[in-house]
Amino acid sequence: MTPCIPGDPDISGIGVRVAIYAQNLFSFIPAVSSLWDGEVAKYELEAVKAQSTTILITAFGILISAMVQAQTLGLSNFHATIILSLSWMNNTNTFIYFLLYVQHKSQLGPQQIRSDVISWYRHVRAWFSRSVKLADGGVDVEAQKNSSDPDIEPSSALQSNERSLFSAIFRVEIKGTVAILGSLHLSMMAALGIWLWSNPRSFGIENAANACGIQYSSTIILGKQIPLSSNTLRIFSLLLYAIFLAPGFNLLLPMSVFLGILLFYRTCHAPRRVGKFDPADRRKFDRSARHKFDRSGRRHPRPTRKSTVQSGPSKPAPKGLVNRSLFALQTWYNPFLLPTFVGMAFLFAVNVVFLIDIELTLRQNRKLQTSDESIWTFGQILAMLLLVLPLRDLRVFGARRDVTALLKNAVRWHASTEILWDLVRRGADVNVEVEGTSYPTVLLLAVSRRRDVELTRILLASGANPDIPDDTNGTALQAACSYANLKIVKLLLESGADPNIEGGEYGTALQAASYSGNLKIVELLLENGADVNIEGGRYGTALQAATSLGHADIVELLRIHGATS
Template sequence: MSTGSCKIPGNPDIAGVGVRIAIYIQNLLCFIPAFWALADGKVTQGELDAAETQATTNLVLAFAILISSIVQAQTLGLTNYHASIVLNMSWMNNTNAFIYFLLYVQYKSQESNRRRVPPTWSAWARHIKDLAVSVIPGEYRARTNQIQPGHDSTDPEAGKSDDGIASVHDAQIDGGNDSRRGAKILVKRFVLLLGSLHLTLMAGLGLWLWSNIRTFGKGQGVSNECAAKHALVAILGKHVPFASEALRIASFIIYAIFLAPGINLLLPIAMFLGLYSFWRVLPIPKGIGRGETPADSPSRYPWLRFLICRVYNSIARRWSMFPPFIGLVFLLTVNLVFIVDIELALNQNGGLQDSEEAVWGFGQILAMLLLFMPLRDLTETILARRPKQRQKDLDMGLASAINAGNRSLVLTWLARGANPNARFEGNISAIHMACNVEKLDVVRTLLEGGADPNIPGQGRDRHVVENDNRGCLRLLDQLEAGTLDTAKALAQAAKNGYGAAIKFFIPSLPLPDWHWMKTAEYKQALSGIDVNTRAANGTTALLAAVEASPGFEGVIEFLLAVPGIDANASSNDGETPLIAAAMYNCEAAAKLLVVAPGIDVNAPTTDGRTPLSYAAEKGHEAILKHLLVAPGIDVSAPDNEGWSPLTYAAAKGRENVVNLLLAVPGIDVNEVVKLLLAAPGIDVNSQNIYGDTSLYHAAYGGHTGVVKLLLAVPGVDINAVSTDGSTALMAAARLSNAHDAVFELLLATPGVDVRARDDEGKTALTHAASIGQDSAVQLLLAVPGIEANTADIYGWTPLIHAAWAGHERIVRLLLATPGIEVNAATTSGGTALTFAVESGREDPTARLVERIVKLLLATPKIDVNVADNDGWTALIWAAFNGSLNLVRVLCTVPDIIVNVADIKHHLKHPPKGRRWEEPARMIRQDKCLKILEEFEASKKGRGQDVS
């Protein structure tokens, strides 16, 4: 394209090669310490501060160029072409703030940060809000109810923010200086503020330019028109006309988005936090141990397997660093794209530019000289890295020596300068590691080297650590010298939080040999690591110590004095320490537990039983007395079955326990029998959650004397029904003949309802007939007005139940009852005869079934040919079961109908269902069919109809 005499005046101070090189280098240099900070898998405070210093330096220089450009546009005249170049370089400069933000998010999200902010949207929204609120003047916050002036926090760390400096709480505590403290926060995170202002200034220049590129600036109309007509800009390597309307609209929208200060950081922040959120849902790779082989790894090349394992383990160790790493790669790519696009545009538009563009003036020389500042920052970072790496190597050597339990090596590494309070992988301290490997000489060596005896303690003040270290060593010396006994040493160590010292006291504790398997659970807790640690079955240290009593009272007392102890922590089945003490009669443990702070004396097991319930059942009177005087004790608390402690005591005959419980004001006596009947206010008809009364339980258990006492109580409801409709008479009827006396008592009671039916429609007679209660059936049949043919909801009568169950004597009794319906059918169409035959097999019960069938066949009006809903008669069932004798017996009935073809069809095509899942062997069925064929042939020979 010909440009004629059209030229764009040169501006070496804006687009000169020296200025461009300086900006390119200073922006690319900021990535080196950022990647370096991620290399070891952890961003430290020093690395974050170094990144902040370098980013601030670069942003200050970027501000200088941007402000200079705006001034030139308003005074000397800055062309639209050079303004577009300035904007492209400004986008590169903005990445400095984003790099710092990535490292800041990683630093705040690390597990090692004691004021960690999880990488979630809600957590970071609160954190950003807190930072914003912190810089608002205290008086304004007070007026808007964001804080309460004069409020004093009880949190000892409340005076420090997540960044280790004054926070909003400082303003609350030191009301007169809140503005000064807010200013500290602004200065501390100045790079984010500077980045936001730079974005705003850049967006303002961009909106000015792209509102109309031809009228931009002052006195450059001709040059602007030249650039608008002939200049090309590069976007992702592709040349686009400078005057493109689509480019103008897109640019205008983008710059408008980033115009508002503060808000303009939200989009990049949301993008980077989104990366963290996505990374959190991915599965975390686990490292490959020695001897393990990763899936799909080559087996023929050991060196390659080794290399794959190292790479895989390196990725696994640095997995949490991938979000910021990917973010940095993205930002680096953006910078490289801008560099390429700027250079392509300058090269493409070389014919338009004046020759002055290449002149090295003061601006370019100054830009190159200003490179000294980012180079200085990078050099300082590198030099600071060396001692840091040396310290890291020393600390790792110390960790190896501790894990090996080698005291001499520990001394060597400490002498070389290893940090006795170093923290290793998993945020574990050196003293913590030594306690875990159970090397007491190593623990002592670390303490003598200045280690913090407070195992979980991190970020503690140096003077506090030194004081605790001296106090712990003094305590150990007194213990070894014999001037302090173990119990007092244990109590003092627990009070001061000397977890390391407690390791020395463990061997002095009474640990019976047969309880050796219990020690690991509370040894870990006693070390100060986690006093509420649990075993696989949910057992806590405190529960293990109670279960191991006697002899562990000192351990129990110590654990109960440890801050944060959960005295109610239960195992997987709900067993608490107090329940264990009540169950195993550990009086000393119970005495300590009932007065422990926060103890819940009514905490139940998974089946609802309380400590008092167990103590009452087992008759542990001493423990019961401690429990009864405990504040808040519920003496009537029922378990899941509705049984109270008093119920258990009465059921077990614990008269002393019953007397103790009855003396408690407010005791609920409604479910207790015998001794409790004389108690005032007794409700003899009280029911548990299943609707069972005391009379029902007594009848079910066969307690004749208790039943007699209950029946004598005025107002007792003999016909009270449970939730399934059962009565006490039914409960006695469905048990063995050993309960005959109970049954007779109930049956002789006026008002007893012998016709009552439960939810399945069964009467007491039905229950007695089905389980073979001969005497109960006989007694019931003698009751005037008894209904012997009452069927349940499935149509089963007492006769059908007895015939199916093989109760010959009851069948005989029922058949002798006037009005008995021998052909009554169930809802499935079966009768007493068909069910009796169906129950018969060629086994020891076959003779019994044969006798029952003969009894039924001898009954007048018996229908031998009746078929059920599936068309199966007694004869078909006999053949199906291979019952040869029953087939012969049935064939003796004069009215029997024999149709062998029909029987064969039924045997070959039985219905689906459990009743037809176990047919007789084919050979026995064939024998039955042969008998029937012979019988059919003989009838035909006599001219009789057998169909």
């Protein structure tokens, strides 16, 4: 048959196809790497977010170029179907990120969301309300990070508090980049699909090529050859693309289906008691099949308090190679990952199916296309060069991470609470000291800057030393006393903090408490052996600090305990 469809190597050339295939298949490697140790850390989620954003931006370029070409140089309906198939592959990056996001938010930690419909409804509603909003130059970023609202998303690790140029100029903040880009990409793809299938013969300006495509060409769907002239294919395509046309709503259906499956699965496997996250309670740490070691082979930190849950008699070791292998798999495997792994497998299968169908479609219609289809062009070479970006992200995931070094950087740049918890849980040295910063340890950061009770409890349960001082506030106990934070003072004293260590602005914890004027804290320090007559600091003694600020009740209490000056 005489070729009647002009070749378009910038659309369906081998270079363009290979680039799109590779970047979409490579995107599953960091996703699986994130899940490999049983949980998705915040910094892993941020890395997947960066990769998905890169691929989606490239996908936008393909769609925009196709639409412009259809209106100017001309684009055949046959090549438009190829672009739509490639776009479906690119869309899977949105759902990869969604799977990891749900897994991350569902697992144990300070930002955990309960596995029930109401909790997730509130979270999604809060996310939509803050996705695009007017920027406020007076927003206290640190206050946002420290908010007790579980729906507030902390900033990413090691990221500056400065707003983007876009938000600074237009005073608009955009959050949820992957979801917004994915939704807009779906809408643009749906618009192209409706444009094509509303009247395939008049699509673009390639009337002769369109007539040839309708009359002779076909497409492969799930291995089955379907002619482009099929009225059933046209009606089905119009209905499908109409569903995904409205931005925002086009993500609700697929995400609701997966989230429903996940919540149903987790509800069936949920522990008997679900409550607020408490790092000192082993019941919240030791969920079924949780890993005992991190990637580097070090044991995860465990709280010292004895669990009240009776474990029951231990099972005898299984016999036989197959039984031992199954037993080891069950010990390693986290059952709550099953829906996420199934979702990943489904998305991977979607990519493979589209890849095979595209290649079979091109082979089936090769006789209809002119010979310049196989010419290497600037567009194909550029597409291959764009592979550098996802390969760069892949290299980051392949590198072995020193979690202690990451924790030092996180402390230096005052990273979010969730980031700090992720790194400590993965085996970072909780007592590592950072030079040249106001808060040399993660505990001092939590107590002095964040004043975060939950994070302080987590760190102390993980072995943080409460007696490491800084240059300004002294030890964590002295800092908590100067801020009159009774809950943190109790936690520190219960963990063995020494109330008589000297240093810092107020000399001792008792002098800091006397200055802040909290009688209960002073009583607690005295009950734990605080010396009332240690001299040093701004006011000399605790009694002088209380006297200078007029705290008569504290003065009387100190004199009762032997304060002389």
